[in-house]
Amino acid sequence: MTDLMKSFLTGIESELQKQVSRLDAPRTKEYLEMLTYHMGWTGEGAGPEATGKRVRPLLVLLTAMAASGEDQQTSQFNWQAVLPAAAAVELLHNFSLVHDDIQDHSDKRRGRPTLWVKWGMPQAINAGDGLFVISNLSLLDLAENYPAETVVKAATILQNAALELTRGQYLDISYEKRASLGAEDYWPMISGKTAALLSACCDLGALLGGADEATQEAYRSFGHFLGLAFQLQDDILGIWGNEVVTGKSTASDLVEGKKSLPVLIGLEKKGRFAARWAGGPIQLSEVEELAKLLASEGGYAQTQEMAKQMTDMAINNLRTASPQGQAGELLLNLANKLLRREA
């Protein structure tokens, strides 16, 4: 890892801790503890495994520096000034995870018991709400280093992404009860649940790096397609990833009943896969055979093709944005890593 990435990650973690410490008061120690536990800093299993990779705040910082055209070695781009926005997107993401875990009744997150399992559903709803509020407050801290006009623009980007998140979440939950689903139901859900926030990260970075409007638009589109491509790769690995197929992991999306694109393609075919899906929860013992069946009905190839298209769109938009310097290279590296491409 480069020194710059290390500095970014240290800066992000420290800004996140500063923001969450707003709850550090005598009567709300336990409330604070819920948030520091969820963020991966405290409690059983705390540590790097529990924090997640901080991909979203990294995107904000890298985009900001790459868009500023200033390389750290040669100039004075003040990336610390961007940290409140980087923390804001990570806090927004974590707010959505806390509520998601309640809505999905998930008892584990990054290998640890979820918030609602440890503190109960009412407190977990409230802790999620708290993360969202602190995300909003964090973003407003940009005012220390940016003109108010820029802060209002940044807040609008963040809130529009948040609204998209809730739209995607609404669709995801509503699909549980929908009798018939097809591939076309996938895109609006995933645009909201995954792409909107990654797009907002790049949009914010470009804004705070001082990009012109056309460049900002290119970064925004890069983030959007990066999000879609990343999700499609994730969908493929969730069914045909090595660990999943060999049964080393119980985390097959088929067992979890996740409405990923391959599954929706299979349902649309109304063939043997769709018939089995309609027959109730998938067992671990069926996973390998069912994955093969779904591939034979086109689920693998069609998703792979879409992933390729979205990846190309992401990379093309990133080229248009023309990221500069070391941060620009790191941004391309991060994108390639997320898209599991060879560099």
Add this chain to the structure above:
Amino acid sequence: MTDLMKSFLTGIESELQKQVSRLDAPRTKEYLEMLTYHMGWTGEGAGPEATGKRVRPLLVLLTAMAASGEDQQTSQFNWQAVLPAAAAVELLHNFSLVHDDIQDHSDKRRGRPTLWVKWGMPQAINAGDGLFVISNLSLLDLAENYPAETVVKAATILQNAALELTRGQYLDISYEKRASLGAEDYWPMISGKTAALLSACCDLGALLGGADEATQEAYRSFGHFLGLAFQLQDDILGIWGNEVVTGKSTASDLVEGKKSLPVLIGLEKKGRFAARWAGGPIQLSEVEELAKLLASEGGYAQTQEMAKQMTDMAINNLRTASPQGQAGELLLNLANKLLRREA
């Protein structure tokens, strides 16, 4: 009702509808419906009874006009420009109600089935989140008529109030499991749950009406004490209100187990009331006797005394703020009405 109040209420409702209509899109009709149902506009029992009184947005508008020193008859104070902030506080309030109903497992709100009863807990959490996002977006619409610096200040006021709300909610939920509670546990909870948002309403109004800092501070304190006094009155009526005592209503706070100030005073006494409270849920048949017992142990008189003190503080701060014109009179009327005082 005066023409000005009618105009305000019409303006508020129309701004709220405009804000919520952000979800008016083909795939999210049901999501939109959840919000319009909760806001009291659609579905079974829709109408004025279901919308609530819109006290918070009225406070924003009245404070703004009273602080501007401009009377509607004689000048041009553009109260419509303040509507996005008025809508924002009402949406924030409603976000908290939706989550509150899930957390408390309440099945009725203003006489109608709650959101989670109609659409299930996962969708209700998401709909609450959506109301909060739309609140944030609504506030940012102030930028159409106010300088960005003012918008950032307004957003900071709103988010700080939201953080207080979650602090109060955390305490309220945590008290369920606390073995020993006393009167001192009441104030931080109620400052967060009730006073913070009313204080923010007046703070926002003063800011947007162009008050100087000292006046803004007086309005903010007015809102804070108004919130506390209002809550204390509500606590008293919830136990000794006519309908409650005569058994015409089943909504006694004693039956609901609400930790109101009179109850906390009773618990602190560790007398006969506290012993009965510890013995499990209160039945409707015991309410009249138990209310008398609690009064005999000081719960009524002490709460009444606190309510009087908070009311005096509210009115004194309002005098210091020196609200002007017709809006100033209406603001005083609204305060008196909320505090159930004779005008």
